[in-house]
Each structure stands twice: as C-alpha cells, then as structure tokens.
Amino acid sequence: MKLDRYRKYVRAGVTAFLVLAASMIFYYLLFHQTSVRTAFHNVLNILSPLIAALILAYVISPIINFIEQRIIARLFARHRKTQSVRCKKLVRALLILLTYVAMLFALYGLIATLIPELFSSIANIVSNFSNYANNIQDFATKVLANYPEMQQTADQYISTFSAKLSNWLTNDLMPMLRTFLLNLSGQLVNMVTFFKNILLGAIVAIYMLYNKESYIAKLKKAVYALLGLDHGNAVIRDCQYVNQEFSGFLVGKVIDSIIIGAICYLVTSLIGTPYALLVSVIIGVTNIIPFFGPFLGAVPCLLLILLIDPLQALYFLIFVVLLQQFDGNFLGPKILGETTGVSSFLIIISILIGGGFWGVFGMIIAVPVCAIICTVCRNFANRRLEKHHLPDDDAFYFHMDHIDPETRQAIPYQKKKIDEAEVFHFPGYRLRKALTKLTTEESPVDAPYTPAKPSTEEKNSNSSDSDQK
Structure with missing residues (x-):
C-alpha cells in the first residue's frame, strides 16, 4: 500500500529526470556537432564489417531461400524422402559456398570485361575524335542540304563544340585518368582497409546465413520478453512488412535490370551498335534506379554512339524508348507486381x-x-x-x-x-470563444440584488400559516 501511495511521485521523478537528460543530450548535439560527427564516423568505421555482413547476408538470403524451398525441397518431395537436420545443414553450407563462388566469378567477369572496354573506348574516342566530328558534320550536311542557312549555323556550332570537346579530351580527361591511376597506388591503405572490411563482412555473413533461423528466433524471443505479447506481435508484424517491401522491391529490381541488360546487349549486337557490351552494362546497371535510371543511362550512351555513327544513335534512341516502354508496362509489373503500391x-x-x-x-x-x-x-x-x-x-x-x-x-x-470570418478557426478557437463569452457576460454575483416578488401560491400558503397560528 505504501508503494502505491508513492508510485505517482516516483513516476514524476523519473519523468523529470528523463526530460532533463533529453534536454542535456539535445544541447550537446546542437552545440557540439563536430565532435558528434567525428564520433559517429569512428563508430561507423568500427562497425563497417558488421554492416557489410548484414547487407551481404540480406542480399544472399533470398537466393538461398529460393534454392532451398523451390528446388531442393521439391526434389526431396518428388523422391518421397525427408531431409534430416544434418542434411539441411550440409545443403545450406554448400549453397552458401556456391553462391559466394558465383558472385566472385560474376564480379570478376564484369570488371575484367567492363574496365578494359571502358578505357579502350575512351582511348578510341580521343584518338579518332576528329573523324567522329567530321561524321557528325557530314550527317548534318546531308540532313540540312535544302536549308543553307541552318546548315551554316549547324556547321559553326559543330566546329566550335568539337574544338572545345577535343581540347577537353586531350588536355583534361586523359591527365585526369592518369592522375586517378596514380592516386590508386597512393590510396593503398584505404583500399586495404576497404577490402579488409569486405572480407570480414563476408566471413561474418557466412555465420549469419548458416544459423539465420536461430538468430531470428532469439531476436523474436527478446522482443516478446521486452514488449509483451500484444506489442511484440505488432513489432514483429511491422518488421516482416518492412522486410517484404525492401526484399521484394530490391530483388525484383535486380532481376528486372539483368533481363533488360541482356535484351539490350542482344539487340544492340544485332543492329551493329558501337560498344554494345559497354552500353548494355550501363543500361542494365542504371535501370536499378527507379524512373530516372533509364534516362541517366541512356543519355551518355546516346552521346557516345552519336560521336561514332549518328544513324546508329538514332536507331539506339528508338530502341531504348521501346525497351523502356516494354519494361515499364509489361516486364516491370510482371516481376515487381504490386510490391510498392505507391x-x-x-x-x-x-x-x-x-x-x-x-x-x-x-x-x-x-x-x-x-x-x-x-x-x-x-x-x-x-x-x-x-x-x-x-x-x-x-x-x-x-x-x-x-x-x-x-x-x-x-x-x-x-x-x-x-x-472570411468563417475560415482559419484553429483547434483552440472554440475554447477561446467560450472563455471570452463567459468573461464578457454579467455573472450572478456581480449583478445588483433585487428581492424576488412572491407568487400567488406562496402568498396563499403564507396567509394560511398565519391563520393557523
């Protein structure tokens, strides 16, 4: 009973303490932003391997789940066999190993194919830029043959632009690339730190993926222990919804981008587009970015092809428009479905x-x-x-x-x-209006006293009482 009596005072004291602590923290964050930012970066650097492990495990987990549930489980069900615990662990370990090997081979193939293609493309553009400028000028001359004034203006603009661009490619871009390659050796320590974090993250991700059901079960147990049944169910349901939105969108977008990149490479190779592999990789990678990605990838590719062959640039522009219409109206909805609803x-x-x-x-x-x-x-x-x-x-x-x-x-x-008198009445308007009405009205206490006249019934009752007396 005594505890119940002092419970409200304890709550008031705890509330006051929390308010003071929050005020002090807010003051420190507001006036010591540099030290807070430095501490945040230090903590982020320390947790970099763990963050890399979480991201890697989150990306690989849908692949492993798909193979386990859609392929391996169906194979065992078809042969009417059940998986033992040891068999499941062995299959999980093999899947993690094979996924890592496949990702390394894909990354190596992409880098080995894309980087030489990129540098050779830049070198070819710089060395053959004068020929490309002449091709554009000849194309403009043919198109504007019946309009001499427009042809003269276009020739002037093309000459001026080509001269400036040639000067930038020769005097700015190539030295920038050489400086970038030299700086890579100077940034060796940062690169070693980066790859160390990635390697540690990959090792930690293996343990996360191997025992992910156990870790998730422990997290759920902790949530129920801290929040109880009702709030625990709500938190777990919210986390499942967040995971559904992120995993569904990101996995679907990656699959969609791979398909779009493959289609782009197939079609550009058939129509003879220059640098078909480089263009297709750029289109596929930038397609991961919703809405603006296709435009961000198509613009530099179009400029690159325009320098080499203006007619091929026109073909490529038409193809990209058709490809994005196909992706936006058919392929994307088929893969993503109603994942976002936005x-x-x-x-x-x-x-x-x-x-x-x-x-x-x-x-x-x-x-x-x-x-x-x-x-x-x-x-x-x-x-x-x-x-x-x-x-x-x-x-x-x-x-x-x-x-x-x-x-x-x-x-x-x-x-x-x-x-205008009826609008902009904010929530406290009615209360203020009622209080103003009460204060302006004349209260019964302040009114002058006037004795009330007795009614006829009261007069009759008073007269009968006097007669009895």
Missing part, C-alpha cells in the same frame, strides 16, 4: 529527396522507404477516421463540399463565396 508522383518525389540526401543509394531505396511511410500515414489516417465515424474510401471525398455533422453524409460541391 503512385508515380510520390515515386518521383521520393527519388528526388533520396538522391539529394544519399545519392545513388538513396535513389535506390527511396521507393520502398516511401511505401513504408505511406502505409504508416494511411493506417494512422484510417484509424482517426474510424474514431470520428467517417469512411476511409477515397470515392466518398470526390467532388465533396463538406460533410454534414448530423447525417455524416457528403454534401456535393457548390460554388459559393466563403465569408
């Missing part, structure tokens, strides 16, 4: 904000993050509408002027002039 307008806004804060990485994760935020806001709004006994269907609010407070029905929109 409108095109919100996708554009989220990509712009994510790219502004975190660059390319922010543009990639912007769509699933936006989907999660939209879900949170939509569920909160639906709960508030349910509390006020209002429908959450968007069609109810179309072409609506206002809602009748008595019938809760939508009143159709009517064009009318609104009085």
